[in-house]
Amino acid sequence: MNYLTEPQRQVEICASAEVLILGGGPSGIAAAITSARSGSKTILLERYGFLGGMGTAAMVTNFCGLHANINGAVQQIVHGIADDILARLENLGGLNAPHPIKGRNGGHDTAAQAYDTAAYKVVADELLKEAGVDIRFHSLAVGVAMSSKSSIDAIVLETKSGRKAIKAEMFIDCSGDADLAFWSGAKVEKGNDDGFIAYPTTMFRIGNVDDDLAHRLGRPNLNELIIKHGDNYNLPRKTGIINSQAHKGEWRANLTQISRRDGSPIDGSNWDDLSFAEAEGRRQVLEYHKFLKECVPGFQNSYLLETAAQVGIRETRRIIGSYVLTEGDVLGCVDFDDAIGCNGWPLEQHLKGAAKWTFLGGRGYHQIPYGSLIPIGVDNLLVAGRCASATPEGQSSLRVSGPCFVMGQAAGTAANIAIDTKTRPAAINSQELQSRLRNNGVFLG
Template sequence: MDQPMTIIEPSHRTPVYGEFDVVVVGGGPAGIMAAASAARTGRSVILLERYGFLGGAGTAGGLSTFCGLHAKVYGEHRRVIRGLADELLDRLERLDGLSQPHLTINDGIQAQAFDISSYKIAADELVGGSGARLLFHAMAVGVVMSDPDTIDAVLIESKSGRAAVRGRIFIDASGDGDVSAWAGVPFEKSPADNGMLYPSLMFRINGVDVAAAGDRPWRTVERLMDAAERAGTHTFPRKKPIVRPQRNPLEWRANLTQLSNPDGSAVDGTDVDQLTHGELQGRRQVLDAFAFIRDNTPGFGDSYIVDLAPQIGIRETRRVFGRYRLTEDDVLDCADFPDTIGVNGWPVEAHVAGTVDFRFQRGENPRGFNQLPFRMIVPERVGNLYVAGRCASLTHDAASAARVTGPCFVMGQAAGTAADLALDAGVGCGDIDVATLQLKLEKAGVYLGREEVTP
């Protein structure tokens, strides 16, 4: 096999952009909460984000829906994600950018739609108002290690050139586990025979005639697509489409694409060639799906595509190995952990080839949520690093549940709060006093799932 062509670059001195107590990489839901919670302890914090706005999949991925804020607790729908999430939702409400919760996944659990522009502003206010420094348009590209177990700096590239951001503690909220991988933390990706969750390209439709669309038109869209598939007139990349109204019912969000390589495998969000292929494929799928919806669904005849998400939505890539790996059984059996940092109520939502496989919590009338252990955000080997979000220590099937917004909020707030405790005690990230962390989280309003809940 031929060796790839290489170019030897000359060595150079990299300027230090700044030195901070806590460096957070990635401005998605985990990064937002990590930066805000760490800054509120009085620590110097910087949040590095490659786009010009926060929100991650919710904004850059066009998701426009909070999944995992709620759980179906013994048959009753309850919001179980609290703490800084309360403040974020309050800000969205004041901006008139938050819809009421709606039932989703066969009416089995609630989700909550939001206005993307409002979310960007609310996230700015939450993070900036907490005292954290924001650096947009800064792409993390590597790390510098002071020793094999300690990160000294994150390297970034921007329009201002290359720079280093030094820190005492780092929080990897990149989604893809970039910082962890560069630092040598062991990780895995799903193998080819049980591949990664398939990405999607989200889009939004405007100009819907609400009266003509009638009651529950999202069911009409699904029924029409199923009928066309059975008749052989159309082939869609994914069954179980999600087409739902936004804050203003004239506008609808559409989540019904599925992006794959020519061999049928899921597009890998860490491979630039596959990402490029996925963006091109996604736009073709959007055009085909929208044309069908417009031409066949009552109320959509004069509608148009108002927005294609800035990037395809990646559901899974690297998952680090931590002190504990959350499993599918933990999710489905509503597991408890002594080191709980919050809860997850979202079921397993596996985006497999051609469809979406939902697996809800087991039992006739389950509690509906599992606790999330502190150990899942503590990676192996590197002592001054937390990993929060979909790249935390999760199995493939557990990631199908705990990758969504709600549990990412939980992991982020816990990581930011824990960073202060580690710095205060002068210990490694995994060696803090967990009881103290739990008390601080509860004082901040986080629901740890420790109170007895009865049917």
């Protein structure tokens, strides 16, 4: 390998905060609003020019994990900041009513809720600004400066105005990729024991769909139609999801499966893989849309409305925290003494060629432990979202928007308690945390 030696240079410390949050996806949004509302001086860094993370940049357009099936009744179990977001989306006409998700293999039915990405971006802007968060868009974090082996001093970022640093007392990693945890030396892992990572998907939206026909005959028969006609197309994924959006004739498609040339999953924390994945994703979108038009009722006169700004990444690095949430915890509806909220989304594993769903039975939800947000090795860091501490199977459930809101709200609250009590997040009183969360609308189970 060839190397270029960079000349030593000074980096401007352009700001300081009590709580510095990396990433503006669902976990970062909830963490930032909560932290600022708690009274901490809060800055959020986001590489794009808008918030929402995969929910907007990758055009997910659907909140999963807000609901659970409790004793036969599908109910919303994620509240707190999530309620504020839902209410604002509703006001803007950017929210669908919850739609049913059919349980399989003895597991319970549940629900999900579609939204408009444009509305979500605006709602997130408003809520963060009103809370007093200093949002710094177009800020690509690239590293950390440590004040000791176990304490972060500042995040280093690249901007159009050059390289900068921002200092803080407490840091929350909501990057989805555990960037901050990785750079600061916390324990992280990627994929399962064989290195397998959940396959990414390039999402797309379709216009001029015949809603009635597509709901009656297209959506329910999609997977059978892929099997029946798939050989005539190049469709790497044999099970998919299509659904209508808030506005007439607009549908979203979660169909593609993006792999490297050797068929293994793209690693969304690898620059080469990411670059390759973008054009490959759009190539697949064209092929899947051709199949929809030619084979799926309701799509004959449709057109391709939009492809996502980036390939949708489900999983990269996860921290190995003080507790690692497992498949058994999710499916066994397990309770934790340090619970910060609940999740009832099924395991949703994106394996080669198909997504495998395992629905919860029993009570229909498990509690999320605070220990999954606590990294090992770094004292002034919390981690929330899809890179929190879980096995790959546990993460396949915990990563969706609902539990990300829960984890973000808990991390923002915990950071504030840690600052007020001059304690490490790992050492705060979890009953104090739970009481503050409950008072702010969180359902703890």
